[in-house]
Amino acid sequence: MNSLSVQVLDRLTLGLVPPDEMWRTTACKRLDTLTKPLGSLGRLEDLAAQLVAIRRERSAEAITKAVYIFAADHGITAEGVSAYPREVTQQMVLNFLADGAAINVLARLHRVSLRVVDVGVDADLPSHSALLAHKVAKGSRNMLHEPAMTDDELARAMTVGELIAANALASGETMIAIGEMGIGNTTSASAITCALTGAAPALATGRGTGIKADAYTQKIAVVEAILDRHDGRGPLDILQTIGGLEIAAMTAMMIAAARNRMILVVDGFISTAAAALAVALAPDVRGFLVAGHRSQEPGHNLLLNYLNLTPLLDLGMRLGEGTGAVLAMPILESALALYQQMATFASAGVSEESQ
Amino acid sequence: MNSLSVQVLDRLTLGLVPPDEMWRTTACKRLDTLTKPLGSLGRLEDLAAQLVAIRRERSAEAITKAVYIFAADHGITAEGVSAYPREVTQQMVLNFLADGAAINVLARLHRVSLRVVDVGVDADLPSHSALLAHKVAKGSRNMLHEPAMTDDELARAMTVGELIAANALASGETMIAIGEMGIGNTTSASAITCALTGAAPALATGRGTGIKADAYTQKIAVVEAILDRHDGRGPLDILQTIGGLEIAAMTAMMIAAARNRMILVVDGFISTAAAALAVALAPDVRGFLVAGHRSQEPGHNLLLNYLNLTPLLDLGMRLGEGTGAVLAMPILESALALYQQMATFASAGVSEESQ
Numbered sequence: 001m002n003s004l005s006v007q008v009l010d011r012l013t014l015g016l017v018p019p020d021e022m023w024r025t026t027a028c029k030r031l032d033t034l035t036k037p038l039g040s041l042g043r044l045e046d047l048a049a050q051l052v053a054i055r056r057e058r059s060a061e062a063i064t065k066a067v068y069i070f071a072a073d074h075g076i077t078a079e080g081v082s083a084y085p086r087e088v089t090q091q092m093v094l095n096f097l098a099d100g101a102a103i104n105v106l107a108r109l110h111r112v113s114l115r116v117v118d119v120g121v122d123a124d125l126p127s128h129s130a131l132l133a134h135k136v137a138k139g140s141r142n143m144l145h146e147p148a149m150t151d152d153e154l155a156r157a158m159t160v161g162e163l164i165a166a167n168a169l170a171s172g173e174t175m176i177a178i179g180e181m182g183i184g185n186t187t188s189a190s191a192i193t194c195a196l197t198g199a200a201p202a203l204a205t206g207r208g209t210g211i212k213a214d215a216y217t218q219k220i221a222v223v224e225a226i227l228d229r230h231d232g233r234g235p236l237d238i239l240q241t242i243g244g245l246e247i248a249a250m251t252a253m254m255i256a257a258a259r260n261r262m263i264l265v266v267d268g269f270i271s272t273a274a275a276a277l278a279v280a281l282a283p284d285v286r287g288f289l290v291a292g293h294r295s296q297e298p299g300h301n302l303l304l305n306y307l308n309l310t311p312l313l314d315l316g317m318r319l320g321e322g323t324g325a326v327l328a329m330p331i332l333e334s335a336l337a338l339y340q341q342m343a344t345f346a347s348a349g350v351s352e353e354s355q
Numbered sequence: 356m357n358s359l360s361v362q363v364l365d366r367l368t369l370g371l372v373p374p375d376e377m378w379r380t381t382a383c384k385r386l387d388t389l390t391k392p393l394g395s396l397g398r399l400e401d402l403a404a405q406l407v408a409i410r411r412e413r414s415a416e417a418i419t420k421a422v423y424i425f426a427a428d429h430g431i432t433a434e435g436v437s438a439y440p441r442e443v444t445q446q447m448v449l450n451f452l453a454d455g456a457a458i459n460v461l462a463r464l465h466r467v468s469l470r471v472v473d474v475g476v477d478a479d480l481p482s483h484s485a486l487l488a489h490k491v492a493k494g495s496r497n498m499l500h501e502p503a504m505t506d507d508e509l510a511r512a513m514t515v516g517e518l519i520a521a522n523a524l525a526s527g528e529t530m531i532a533i534g535e536m537g538i539g540n541t542t543s544a545s546a547i548t549c550a551l552t553g554a555a556p557a558l559a560t561g562r563g564t565g566i567k568a569d570a571y572t573q574k575i576a577v578v579e580a581i582l583d584r585h586d587g588r589g590p591l592d593i594l595q596t597i598g599g600l601e602i603a604a605m606t607a608m609m610i611a612a613a614r615n616r617m618i619l620v621v622d623g624f625i626s627t628a629a630a631a632l633a634v635a636l637a638p639d640v641r642g643f644l645v646a647g648h649r650s651q652e653p654g655h656n657l658l659l660n661y662l663n664l665t666p667l668l669d670l671g672m673r674l675g676e677g678t679g680a681v682l683a684m685p686i687l688e689s690a691l692a693l694y695q696q697m698a699t700f701a702s703a704g705v706s707e708e709s710q
Contacts (some may be wrong), residue, residue, distance in 0.1 A: 035450055036457055037438070037564040041678075042651065042671025083392070083708045091705040095390055100698025102391055109692045110685065209392040210708065296397060314669070315686075316397025323396075330465065330685035331670075337464045343455025350446040353438045353565065 004155035019053035027052035048339035067177035070246035072120030073139030074184030090123035103321035120245030161252030179322020189273040204299035235280035250274035268295035293324030359510035374408035382407035403694035422532035425601035427475030428494030429539030445478035458676035475600030516607030534677020559654035590635035605629035623650035648679030
């Protein structure tokens with residue numbers, strides 16, 4: 001009999017198909033009739049075609065945007081891998097609920113609804129309209145000594161992601177930014193990067209929230225030790241042994257949301273680690289992904305290459321929370337609005353190329 | 356006695372001072388108190404500090420955005436340098452007024468007021484609330500045979516830019532995107548790029564709206580011939596001999612708007628050529644500039660390097676009209692909103708770095 005997490009995965013991938021190539025072709029043809037030199041909108045044209053292929057409609061309904069911040073603590077923080085104490089996870093969740101964090105400002109400015117998903121914060125959090133309470137455990141286990149999650153915990157965390165995707169569908173949301181908060185989670189993302197891409201720990205490990213030189217050396221040693229202990233045999237095993245509760249929920253959310261034909265805007269290093277696992281588990285997810293930005297974390301580039309994604313923004317950010325993804329949303333909306341609303345050469349009476 | 360254009364320039368630069376370094380320092384200090392790891396917002400932090408230094412206020416009033424599209428025809432089109440006929444300038448101006456062009460879609464989506472400035476379109480245009488009628492001539496002269504403008508035409512075109520900046524100030528606009536429309540104007544921008552940076556014509560000349568190989572070779576030869584004919588002795592002379600009516604108005608607008616402490620969002624190749632001339636004429640303009648995007652035109656990069664500007668977006672666009680500048684405006688608004696609205700570590704009760 002399959003393990004619990006394999007059962008969840010089978011359920012998530014049922015009926016998943018890639019974006020529609022016929023719609024992409026239709027979109028490309030229409031783009032060439034609009035009043036602009038051929039191809040002069042550059043990547044905005046590719047984006048518009050991707051969004052039309054995902055949504056399977058010529059005149060897509062207005063996009064409804066949301067950002068989900070998956071939060072959890074990490075057992076690996078016991079090894080001194082972060083510049084901030086573990087308590088900052090819960091403090092930042094409270095900051096999100098009080099509307100004071102960077103992601104709150106960006107979500108408000110760009111009219112993106114924001115929800116925090118507690119998958120495993122090590123605190124009893126107050127109830128709040130923006131908090132989706134799905135705590136699986138008070139943090140993952142210390143992956144230096146045991147798998148980050150038991151099979152049961154992994155299956156439950158993945159089910160959280162599945163539920164969130166179902167709620168997003170019911171809310172009519174069509175463009176989703178996937179962010180996270182979890183002190184210690186860049187260590188997990190570095191280990192996942194090494195396991196998926198074969199990169200050396202020193203290349204896939206960065207300074208996270210900003211550790212100093214000694215702690216950085218220690219962090220690389222921790223990632224090496226984690227990888228020595230767990231020789232992942234496949235993406236689900238990698239997720240269970242060296243992932244995290246929020247990463248498991250994000251991975252499952254992306255697969256389920258792709259099945260629901262949602263536009264998935266990936267954020268930085270941890271969000272992209274979840275996306276890479278989602279694609280490793282279900283390759284058809286790839287076509288639903290848009291990389292919002294390139295993070296300053298060195299491992300992020302390795303994951304973007306692994307996924308063959310080129311980010312829309314490259315502004316030296318390394319904050320997480322979904323900030324890079326939400327900042328990219330106006331570009332996505334622009335691409336779709338141009339596609340929908342520009343005049344054609346014929347309708348505007350503009351002469352076409354004379355050559 | 357000075358020429359007319361020198362008199363206009365003297366008037367434009369009177370009282371121009373660079374952004375305020377004390378305000379920049381104040382902004383940087385505040386950024387370090389906000390609930391995020393130090394420096395983790397990357398370039399958004401530099402941008403926020405620049406905007407505060409330009410506006411000289413801690414809690415800047417809401418930004419009011421506008422895009423001005425300077426339109427004119429070019430005598431050089433007689434040499435077959437564009438893929439589109441000269442009539443497309445007026446046709447696209449009508450498309451702007453009918454709300455059908457790419458810049459209309461982006462301006463509407465991002466709530467940016469849009470005005471078209473007729474500095475020299477070769478047509479009698481209808482009156483329209485969005486059209487500012489300041490025609491100096493029905494196009495510039497063929498710079499292959501004579502200076503693009505007489506001293507009187509240059510002075511009048513610069514005065515148009517001065518007027519537009521005054522109107523923008525009176526309208527309470529604080530963030531201005533500078534776009535253009537003018538069939539043939541990439542040829543002028545290429546020549547300006549060579550004259551300012553010393554680059555070879557083949558490196559500074561691109562395919563503009565999309566000319567084919569033969570026409571491209573011809574365009575490079577035209578740029579070479581233009582530069583042979585006019586050996587510019589200074590930026591004002593370069594502007595007069597190988598510029599254009601819209602480029603002269605944009606250059607003057609940028610100097611006058613900088614004096615009014617406006618945030619100037621530069622668009623692509625032609626807009627940046629005007630910015631480079633503005634900085635060559637008045638170096639203090641430099642601190643007011645933000646490069647919206649990197650155009651696919653090869654000469655654009657030479658100008659960005661000349662100005663030491665790193666663009667916010669790099670999406671392979673080459674449309675002009677102000678599209679790349681307006682697309683960058685949500686990033687600028689984001690930077691300022693984060694600066695103004697994020698909670699501090701103290702106010703949110705979040706622990707600071709433990710190292």
